[in-house]
Amino acid sequence: MSQGINPNAPSPRSEAAALVAYIDFKSANSRLALGPTLALVDEVGATVDWRPLGFQPKHPKAGSADASRSAVHARVRAEYRHREQALYARNQGIELIHPPANWDDFAANAGLLWLRRQGAEARQCRAYVTQVFADLWAGRMDSADATATAAVIIATGGEGAEFGAYLAGQAQAELDAVFAEARALGANDTPAFVVGGELYIGRQHLPVIRWWLTGQVGEPPAL
Amino acid sequence: MDPLQSDAPLIVYVDYKSPYAFLALAPTYQLEDDFGIRIDWRHLTLDIGSYLGTAKADEHGKVLESKRSEEQWAWVRYAYRDAKRTARQRGLVLKGTMKIWDSSLAAIGMQWAKNVGGDCLRRYSLAVYERFWRRELDIEDPAVIQALLAEAGTPTGGFQGYLAGPGRREHDALQAELLPAGLFGVPTYVIEDQVFFGREHLPMVRWLLGGRQGPAPDVAYQAF
Numbered sequence: 001m002s003q004g005i006n007p008n009a010p011s012p013r014s015e016a017a018a019l020v021a022y023i024d025f026k027s028a029n030s031r032l033a034l035g036p037t038l039a040l041v042d043e044v045g046a047t048v049d050w051r052p053l054g055f056q057p058k059h060p061k062a063g064s065a066d067a068s069r070s071a072v073h074a075r076v077r078a079e080y081r082h083r084e085q086a087l088y089a090r091n092q093g094i095e096l097i098h099p100p101a102n103w104d105d106f107a108a109n110a111g112l113l114w115l116r117r118q119g120a121e122a123r124q125c126r127a128y129v130t131q132v133f134a135d136l137w138a139g140r141m142d143s144a145d146a147t148a149t150a151a152v153i154i155a156t157g158g159e160g161a162e163f164g165a166y167l168a169g170q171a172q173a174e175l176d177a178v179f180a181e182a183r184a185l186g187a188n189d190t191p192a193f194v195v196g197g198e199l200y201i202g203r204q205h206l207p208v209i210r211w212w213l214t215g216q217v218g219e220p221p222a223l
Numbered sequence: 224m225d226p227l228q229s230d231a232p233l234i235v236y237v238d239y240k241s242p243y244a245f246l247a248l249a250p251t252y253q254l255e256d257d258f259g260i261r262i263d264w265r266h267l268t269l270d271i272g273s274y275l276g277t278a279k280a281d282e283h284g285k286v287l288e289s290k291r292s293e294e295q296w297a298w299v300r301y302a303y304r305d306a307k308r309t310a311r312q313r314g315l316v317l318k319g320t321m322k323i324w325d326s327s328l329a330a331i332g333m334q335w336a337k338n339v340g341g342d343c344l345r346r347y348s349l350a351v352y353e354r355f356w357r358r359e360l361d362i363e364d365p366a367v368i369q370a371l372l373a374e375a376g377t378p379t380g381g382f383q384g385y386l387a388g389p390g391r392r393e394h395d396a397l398q399a400e401l402l403p404a405g406l407f408g409v410p411t412y413v414i415e416d417q418v419f420f421g422r423e424h425l426p427m428v429r430w431l432l433g434g435r436q437g438p439a440p441d442v443a444y445q446a447f
Contacts, residue, residue, distance in 0.1 A: 036441055069273040069402075076407045077274075080420060087417075091439045186304065188297035198308070201301060204423035204442040222312035223250055223422060223444040 018046055018213055020194040022053035022182045023129065025108040026099060028085040031137045033191040033203035034130065035092055040206055044213045047122040050129050052109035052175065053182045053190050095138040104144040108132050110171035111149040113178065115158050127156040224397055226404040227413055231263035232432065234413035236406060237348075238269045239333075239362060240326040242306035242317055245352045247410040247422040249313075252345065253447065254425070258432050264337060264344060266330035267409050268398055271323050275299060279322045282358075309444070310356075317356045325363050329355075331390040332368040332382075339377045346375035 021037060023030040041048055082098065089096035111132070115125055131152050135141035141148050146167050150160035182192065186199050193200045195212040207221045227234070235251055237244040255262050271277070275298060276291030291299070303319050310317035329351055336344040350371050354360040361367050365386055373379050401407070405418055412419040412428045419427060426440035429447065 069270060072402060073270075073274045073407055076402055076405055080405060080407065080418065083418075084420070088441060091441065183297070186297070186301050188294070188301055199301075199304075201305070202423070202442075204421075204444045207443050207445045220312055221444070221446055222309050223246075223425065223446045 018195055019209065020049045020051060022051050022187050022190055022192040022194075024053050024055055024190040025105040025132055025136055025143060026103045027055065027190045028081075028089075028096060028098065028137070029202065030190045031094070031096065031133050032085060032088055032092065034133050035094070036203055036206055037191070038126070038130070040210055041213070044210065046213045048126065049122070050112060050125050051116075051178055051182065052112045053179055053187060053192065054105065054109055054175070055189065094134075097137060097139040099136070099143070105136075106144065106171070106175070107146045107149040107167060108136065108143045109175055110167055111153055111163065113171065113174050114163055114166050115153060115156065117174070118159055120156070120158055124156045124158060128152055128158070131155065224393075224400070226265075226397070226400045226406055227416065227418070229263040229413070231261050232414065233260060233428065234263045234265060236265050236267040236401075236409050236411040236413070238267055238326055238409045239329045239348075239351050239355055240271075240320065240324045241269060241409045242303065242310075242356065243422065244409040245315070245317065245356055246306060246309055246313075247425075248348065248352055250422060250425055250446070251410065251412075254429060254432065257429075257447070260432065264333065264348070265397065266326075266333050266394070267401055267406060267411065268327050268330050268394070269409065277323055280319070282321060284319060315356070316353075318358050320358075327391075327394055328365055328368050328386065329362040331386050331394050332372055334390055334393060335382055335385060336372060336375060336377050341376075343372075343375050343377045347371055347377065350375060 019041065021033075023033075037048065040046075085096060112125065112128060115128055120128075132141070132143075132149070135148075135152070136143050141152075143149075146164055150163040153163060154160040185192075185194065187201065189201050191201070191203060193205060193209055195209050196216070198212075200209060207223075211217070211220045233254070235247075237247070239245075251262065254260070272290075276289070276295045278289040278291050278299075279287045281287055289296075307317050307319075332347065332351070333344065336347040351360065351362065355362055360371075365383060368386070369379050369382050372382060406413075408420050410420075410422055412424060414428055414431050417431075421442075423442040423444055425447075426443050426445060430436070430440050
């Protein structure tokens with residue numbers, strides 16, 4: 001594929017996709033949702049419309065001098081989240097090396113948009129998301145490295161030569177627009193799924209997402 | 224009381240003013256019934272203002288006062304949207320609260336019912352949750368709490384003294400221990416020295432109670 005930058009290019013060819021998934025490459029919960037989400041859509045024959053959504057991760061601040069109840073609560077919650085994520089990562093058999101607090105995933109997020117604006121097929125976006133998540137959370141990739149990101153784009157069959165220009169140009173505005181769209185829907189964390197007009201935050205909702213993707217037979221599973 | 228230790232196989236921390244604890248009630252009691260165990264129920268009285276700011280609204284949801292950031296509002300809005308959706312699916316009534324309630328009196332009522340034993344606590348908790356979330360209950364009124372205990376079949380002689388004295392001290396002492404022990408929200412499940420926050424971990428709790436049969440489950444809002 002060598003079609004250059006086309007601002008009028010369509011979103012990935014995923015018109016049949018019933019499931020939109022907003023992900024954040026620096027989110028451990030997004031990373032943990034990847035495998036179960038792919039397993040679900042493979043089982044039911046659906047595709048995913050992957051979209052980037054950036055948030056600042058909440059890392060435990062060990063040794064923080066702020067002893068206010070609010071600060072202690074935030075630290076205890078963040079420490080718990082790390083333990084919980086480590087447990088479920090072990091259960092999934094995946095590496096989960098937490099990145100530094102100032103992790104910059106601009107290039108990784110922009111890479112996904114870059115594929116989308118080239119009209120990439122859903123399978124290419126899936127391959128990109130899968131590879132970037134695996135490499136970033138195993139510590140094999142620098143999320144701010146445009147060259148590494150371009151290499152993944154090329155590996156998935158995308159055009160990588162002009163990715164650097166895109167990063168320096170329109171990428172920020174386009175990411176901001178996608179983020180604003182997600183936040184307007186109420187997505188305040190990732191993974192955030194949109195299906196059947198409903199917003200679900202967190203992979204714990206995959207049972208009801210299955211219900212949506214399989215024709216809403218019977219009552220929705222509710223717990 | 225050690226926040227992480229009990230002679231019961233499972234400790235569950237809840238707060239009557241939490242919609243997520245309300246939604247966790249029935250599937251958690253199902254664990255008790257399915258496995259024939261006794262759950263050690265405890266109250267974690269949330270200090271919501273310390274992590275989600277504070278706000279007051281009228282009965283139509285119009286905000287009258289707010290000390291919340293936009294991020295905190297986004298969390299609150301989604302949490303209620305999510306909780307109400309689940310409540311509808313399960314035939315429960317869940318109306319958003321108009322202020323941040325002090326649930327400590329209801330918590331001390333929980334301690335009292337728990338000390339009496341039997342099914343008193345289950346009946347009391349069901350009544351508190353269902354009526355509070357219909358906006359039919361003033362859980363800051365000691366007389367209301369005592370009436371609910373009586374309705375649950377609990378002797379109430381001496382309750383008002385307990386509420387103001389040893390019950391309050393027991394409640395406050397436990398609350399002071401929770402955050403240092405790593406307990407910050409509800410529902411929280413403590414089993415085999417592990418802490419799980421949220422009812423999405425019920426598959427894992429069930430797997431542990433069942434002796435780890437088969438592969439460990441992922442988080443899921445999945446009915447059993």
